[in-house]
Structure formats: C-alpha cells, structure tokens
Amino acid sequence: MMTAAxxxxxxxxxxxxxxxWGxxxxxTLTFLSHSENTTFLAEDSSSGQRLVLRVQRIGYHSPEEIVSELSWIDALIAExxxxxxxxxxxRDGLLLCDVPLNGSMRQVVAFEHMSGREPDPAASLSTWFLKLGTLTARLHEHSRSWKRTAAFQRKTxxxxxxxxxxxxWGDWHAAxxxxxxxxxxxxxxADALAQRVHAYGQNSHRFGLVHADLRLANLMVDGERLGIIDFDDCGFSWFFYDFAAAVSFMEHEPVVADLQNAWLEGYRKIAPxxxxxxxxxxxFVMLRRMLLTAWIASHSDTETARQLGTDYTEGTVAMGERFLRGL
Structure with missing residues (x-):
C-alpha cells in the first residue's frame, strides 16, 4: 500500500x-503522481533546470524492458x-539508475521536463484528437519501419x-x-471480444509496437503543440487499440463518436x-474499458481507483449491455 508517509x-x-543528475x-522535489509508477518534479532554482523522476513500480517491468522503452523514445526523438x-x-552515464528508497533498491529514470498541460476535457477536444490521430499514425509508421535490436523487450x-x-493488470472478475x-x-x-480480436488477427500490419496509453493525462498542450509523455505501458498490441486508450475514462461519453471521427481524419493524413x-x-474501446475496470480493482492504492471505485464497474456493465445489443 503506497501511503502518504x-x-x-x-x-x-x-x-x-x-x-x-547534476x-x-x-x-526541490515535488510529488506529482502515483499510478503504475511514482513520479516527482525536480526543480533547481540556481540553474533553472527541471526534470521528472520516475520511480519504477517494483516487479512490473524488467530492466531490459525499461531500457527498451527508452531506446524507442530516443529513436522517436532522433527521427x-x-x-x-x-x-x-x-553522472555515470546510466539511464536506469538504482537508488535506495524506503528500505529497498528502486529503479529510477529521469526525463526532461515538458511544458504544458493536458487537454481540457471541458473544451472542444476534437481539435486535439485530430492532431492526436496524425501523431498516432506517425508513431505507427515508425513502429513498422524501425529496426529494433535483438535485445528489445516489451510486454505483449x-x-x-x-x-x-x-x-x-489483474482479473476483471474481481472488479x-x-x-x-x-x-x-x-x-x-469478454467472450464476444475474444472472438472479434481473434478474427481480426495479429498480422504485422495490424499488430506491433504501440504507445498503449495515449489518454489525456499523457498529452501535453502548449500553444499549438501537442506533446506525448509516458511510454511506460508501450508494448506489442493492435495499432488501433491506441484510439481506445486515448478515450480512457470517458469511453461512455457521447463525445467519443466525434473524437473518433476527428482521430480518424487525422490518422488518414498519414496512413490508410x-x-x-x-x-x-x-x-477495442470495450476491451480497454474492461481492462481499466480490472486495473482499478488491482490498484486500489491509487487516487484514480479511489475516485472511480464501484461507479466505474457499474458503468462498465452498462457499456457491456450496449455492446452486446450492437452485435
């Protein structure tokens, strides 16, 4: 249990x-969030330097998986x-650092601080989803063409x-x-979803390395720029699952239809x-909703889980009823 203490x-x-880290x-170090990992903002007033430190969740990713995530980020930046x-x-040239914290050795990754804020869900999101669709297509194009090393490891x-x-992320039955x-x-x-995704298949043009968590909290708006953060969940999945992740926690809202149209319009500017x-x-939206329902049950120490609780489960059931009626 991750307590305040x-x-x-x-x-x-x-x-x-x-x-x-110089x-x-x-x-000063300020707590930002606790979800899969625990993140902090470091600020040095004497130099103006700002960076984000991500303390990795124990037992979630192997060192090889974390290093692989960072290698993809570096390639995306370079290109x-x-x-x-x-x-x-x-100072020793390490990207993945071992730091003794709270009585155990924890792995820590530092990132540049990115300016901006997440898109405001109360405002018109369609403009940002148009841009997000284009950026997602660019990510997918890179994923398909990038030559990964033999040592590259990420979850499927x-x-x-x-x-x-x-x-x-835990058993949805325990929601x-x-x-x-x-x-x-x-x-x-779940049975209907299994049939759908198995029929759709996992050929390389449909299934590959994706961000897998492009929700609003991982998007940073500054002026006209839309930045993307937090590749911690990146792995091998269906490319179009990335849209489902983008509408996380608002999957049930009527606005999702408009967001989907905008996202597809932006995507088609880059790829068919x-x-x-x-x-x-x-x-994929229903699949993501059930996955998040399982996540909330298995991550009860997070603020997100405490805020959503059983209401989210009830919403998932209602979505499930609508999904079955639409088959």
Whole structure:
C-alpha cells in the first residue's frame, strides 16, 4: 500500500540523490503522481533546470524492458516523429539508475521536463484528437519501419494479457462491487471480444509496437503543440487499440463518436485506415474499458481507483449491455 508517509519517505530520500543528475543540494522535489509508477518534479532554482523522476513500480517491468522503452523514445526523438521528453542519464552515464528508497533498491529514470498541460476535457477536444490521430499514425509508421535490436523487450498486450489467461493488470472478475449477474453479462462481453480480436488477427500490419496509453493525462498542450509523455505501458498490441486508450475514462461519453471521427481524419493524413480497422474501434474501446475496470480493482492504492471505485464497474456493465445489443 503506497501511503502518504511512504511517498514522503521516497521523496525525501530521492531528493538527497538529486546531485547524481547534476542538480544542486538546494533543488526541490515535488510529488506529482502515483499510478503504475511514482513520479516527482525536480526543480533547481540556481540553474533553472527541471526534470521528472520516475520511480519504477517494483516487479512490473524488467530492466531490459525499461531500457527498451527508452531506446524507442530516443529513436522517436532522433527521427523527429513526435515531441516527447528525452530520457536523461546520471553522472555515470546510466539511464536506469538504482537508488535506495524506503528500505529497498528502486529503479529510477529521469526525463526532461515538458511544458504544458493536458487537454481540457471541458473544451472542444476534437481539435486535439485530430492532431492526436496524425501523431498516432506517425508513431505507427515508425513502429513498422524501425529496426529494433535483438535485445528489445516489451510486454505483449494481446487478449490473454488483458482479459484472459495472463492478465497483466489483474482479473476483471474481481472488479469492485461486481455482482454475480453482472459478472455473467461481462463474461459474455469478454467472450464476444475474444472472438472479434481473434478474427481480426495479429498480422504485422495490424499488430506491433504501440504507445498503449495515449489518454489525456499523457498529452501535453502548449500553444499549438501537442506533446506525448509516458511510454511506460508501450508494448506489442493492435495499432488501433491506441484510439481506445486515448478515450480512457470517458469511453461512455457521447463525445467519443466525434473524437473518433476527428482521430480518424487525422490518422488518414498519414496512413490508410481500412473498413476492418474502423469497424474494430468499438471493440477495442470495450476491451480497454474492461481492462481499466480490472486495473482499478488491482490498484486500489491509487487516487484514480479511489475516485472511480464501484461507479466505474457499474458503468462498465452498462457499456457491456450496449455492446452486446450492437452485435
């Protein structure tokens, strides 16, 4: 359980390690968020330097997986595919750093700080989803052409990893407040989703390295610029699953239809979208919703889980009913 006291202990101990990233002892460290990982903003008033430190969740990613994530980010920056924060090495040239925190050795990654804020959901999101569609297509084009090293390792986000035999974010059957009748309904949804994604297939033109978490919290708006952060969940999945991730936590809202249209318009500026691809988007949105329902149950120590709780489960059941009616 990540309590406020534990977060403060990690913050204090990590603050003492800031000089290894070239920051003075007067630099301040502020807690940003706790989700899969725990992140902090470091600010050095004497130099004006700002960076974000990501303390990795214990046991989630292997060192090889984290280094692979950072190698993709570096390639995207080098080839100017998108705007995203650069990973920063410490004074020993290490990108993945071992730091003793809260009684155990934790892995920490530093990133450049990116200016901006997430898109305002109360404002018109269609403009940003138009841009996001274009950026997503550019990511996918790069993913298809980039020559990964033999050592590259990232998780595979297929059906079994989401809702099946090896659920990486927990078992959806354990969703908060899920009643038996609703569990049976969602089982029918899961079975229908399994049939849809298996029929769609995992050929290389449909399945590859994706960001997998392009939700609003991971988008940074500054003027006309749309930056992308947090590749921590990147892995191998369906390319068009990236749209489903983009509408996370608002999947049930009527605005999603407009956002989908804008996203597709932006995507088609870079790459084609087949009828089969477009037809799968509602299935991927439902798949993502059930995955997030499982995540909330298995990450009850996060602020997101505490805020959404059983209400999110009830919304998933309602979405599942609509999804089945539409088959």
């Amino acid at each position: 534990i977060i403060e202990t990690i913050r204090s101990e990590l603050s003492a390690a800031l000089p290894r 920051m003075s002892t007067c630099a 100017k595919v998108i705007v995203t924060p650069r990973p920063l090495s410490d 986000w297929d059906f079994d990893a989401m809702l099946g035999a090896r659920p990486l 908060l407040g899920l009643r038996n009748a609703d569990r049976q309904l969602l089982q029918r949804v 979208v087949s009828k089969a691809d477009e037809a799968m988007l509602p299935a």
